Amino acid sequence: MASAQVVPLPRPEAKAVERPVLVVDLGGQYSQLIARRVRECRVFSELVPHSISPAAIRARDPWAIVLSGGPASVYAEGAPRVDPEILRLGIPTLGICYGMQLLAQELGGRVDRTGVSEFGKTELHAEAGVASALLDGLPPDQTCWMSHRDSVVSPPAGARVVASSPSTPIAAFEDERLRVYGVQFHPEVAHTPHGTDLLKNFLYGVAGAPPGWTAAAVIEEGVERIRAQVGSRRILCALSGGVDSAVAALLVHKAVGDQLTCVFVDHGLLREDEAAQVIATFRGHFQVPLIHVEAQERFLARLAGVEDPEEKRRRIGEEFIRVFEEEARRLGQVDLLVQGTLYSDVIESGGSDGIAAKIKSHHNVGGLPADMRMGLVEPLRLLFKDEVRRVGEELGLPERMVWRQPFPGPGLAIRIIGEVTRERLELLRAADAVLQEEIRRAGLYRDLWQSFAVLPAIRSVGVQGDERTYAYPIVIRAVTSEDAMTADWARLPYDLLETISSRLVNELPGVNRVALDISSKPPSTIEWE
Ligand code: XMP
Numbered sequence: 001m002a003s004a005q006v007v008p009l010p011r012p013e014a015k016a017v018e019r020p021v022l023v024v025d026l027g028g029q030y031s032q033l034i035a036r037r038v039r040e041c042r043v044f045s046e047l048v049p050h051s052i053s054p055a056a057i058r059a060r061d062p063w064a065i066v067l068s069g070g071p072a073s074v075y076a077e078g079a080p081r082v083d084p085e086i087l088r089l090g091i092p093t094l095g096i097c098y099g100m101q102l103l104a105q106e107l108g109g110r111v112d113r114t115g116v117s118e119f120g121k122t123e124l125h126a127e128a129g130v131a132s133a134l135l136d137g138l139p140p141d142q143t144c145w146m147s148h149r150d151s152v153v154s155p156p157a158g159a160r161v162v163a164s165s166p167s168t169p170i171a172a173f174e175d176e177r178l179r180v181y182g183v184q185f186h187p188e189v190a191h192t193p194h195g196t197d198l199l200k201n202f203l204y205g206v207a208g209a210p211p212g213w214t215a216a217a218v219i220e221e222g223v224e225r226i227r228a229q230v231g232s233r234r235i236l237c238a239l240s241g242g243v244d245s246a247v248a249a250l251l252v253h254k255a256v257g258d259q260l261t262c263v264f265v266d267h268g269l270l271r272e273d274e275a276a277q278v279i280a281t282f283r284g285h286f287q288v289p290l291i292h293v294e295a296q297e298r299f300l301a302r303l304a305g306v307e308d309p310e311e312k313r314r315r316i317g318e319e320f321i322r323v324f325e326e327e328a329r330r331l332g333q334v335d336l337l338v339q340g341t342l343y344s345d346v347i348e349s350g351g352s353d354g355i356a357a358k359i360k361s362h363h364n365v366g367g368l369p370a371d372m373r374m375g376l377v378e379p380l381r382l383l384f385k386d387e388v389r390r391v392g393e394e395l396g397l398p399e400r401m402v403w404r405q406p407f408p409g410p411g412l413a414i415r416i417i418g419e420v421t422r423e424r425l426e427l428l429r430a431a432d433a434v435l436q437e438e439i440r441r442a443g444l445y446r447d448l449w450q451s452f453a454v455l456p457a458i459r460s461v462g463v464q465g466d467e468r469t470y471a472y473p474i475v476i477r478a479v480t481s482e483d484a485m486t487a488d489w490a491r492l493p494y495d496l497l498e499t500i501s502s503r504l505v506n507e508l509p510g511v512n513r514v515a516l517d518i519s520s521k522p523p524s525t526i527e528w529e
Helices: 013-018 031-040 054-060 084-088 098-106 195-206 215-230 243-259 274-285 296-303 309-330 343-348 353-363 385-395 411-415 422-441 494-507
Strands: 021-025 045-049 064-067 093-096 110-112 118-126 141-148 151-154 160-164 172-175 180-183 235-239 260-266 290-294 336-338 375-377 450-456 460-464 467-480 511-516
Touching: 021 031, 031 045, 031 195, 045 054, 054 084, 064 098, 064 195, 084 098, 093 098, 098 110, 098 151, 098 172, 098 180, 180 195, 215 243, 215 375, 215 385, 235 243, 243 260, 243 274, 243 336, 243 385, 260 274, 260 309, 274 290, 290 309, 296 309, 309 411, 411 422, 411 450, 422 450, 422 467, 422 494, 460 511, 467 494, 494 511
Parallel strands: 021 045, 021 064, 064 093, 093 180, 235 260, 235 336, 260 290, 336 375, 467 511
Antiparallel strands: 110 151, 118 141, 118 160, 160 172, 172 180, 450 467, 460 467
């Protein structure tokens, strides 16, 4: 048959998931956010370095390319650039801020330092009577977020100016012939209220990408990928009680069933009811083969007399590995280990497999054995945290587990200042339970990055009834944050604080005082140890 007669079959639906939108990182602070926003539009995206070659781009067969913002001026020495051939591949390309300026410069337009900078909220005005694919269906006047010194003073030859701001006559241009589009403002930030609509116009309207990246599609694709990797081998997963390991385990179980064994090392340092919930969910509800190792006494014994926080961490980590290895040995030959590496870990480590694994182990339950010769399966490697939660919901994980706030591997041990004893542990766990209950009741749990009780193991004088008391204070710590790198103390309502305070001193013998931590990070840290 002559090749000319071969009609390509339409891509099967699953392929829509694998074809990405490539977000080229030109060094701007919002590159990762752009990738997340594209995914919020249900289109799979990947962040790639600006050094990527045209061949590598072609090989990925992307729906579209987005050039991110960048801190530099396009004229600065060493300013990040892309291979200009990439812009001539005929792939729909959207340049944002610096990315737009780069497009203009590479395609025959001009960028200048006009002496007018714009930072912050700016009014955007669509050019009357000029058709625009990006602004289609959006109000002619809208607020957008700008952050630039240089400006495009002439668009690429043949491109049409479609929007301006009071100080930037060329705030957006389009050229459907070359399939290049540029916006000076940042559609990815929340301060551009119609930013997501603009991205949708670009993704769906210009690039024709279908909104196929749904939790169901992620699961389907993940299951296929895991099956291919695992084959008929046995695989082990350490459950921590957190959302990442829970979702990773459920995905693997869905893919390979009882080839998976989960190990839950119960170190006794979790919050109230968490251990029971892990058992009920995995063994009871999902019927995942689960080994529940009751190691509470071992951990308490190892922590006896230890006051130094780093020493606590070290001992907990070491003991965790010891217990985990004992269980793994009991299971006989197991070749593979599940690891909950997220896409943000992969990005932050420059995409290298080895480094990603190392970074994640710090955040794991004390870290997993380095010398266990097992292959790693990383089912969450392509997912951002909010996607992990959506997948968890889709898989039927209970709401409490899906939305659990981050919790440190060493658990309550680093929230007891000084020695961890059974009495102190029980007191802190009970105090934390009261705090969590009231924060949930107030509807604030999901708004807070973390909220917890701290037990500084000192005592102070109080009076209850006619009696003088000498008991522990409890400190309330609640913070808002995006990523734990910085955090602000949460302004909890006074009424809520009052309820928590009176419940703590009334319900917990051994507590006679409640304090509120009003420090931000930096200079404080989120945890007390
Ligand atoms: P800091 O206290 O450094 O905490 O502001 C930042 C984030 O990391 C968590 N954290 C830990 N997580 N093992 C962990 O798995 C640890 O030793 C550890 N120390 C702090 C902390 O809860 C916060 O989310």
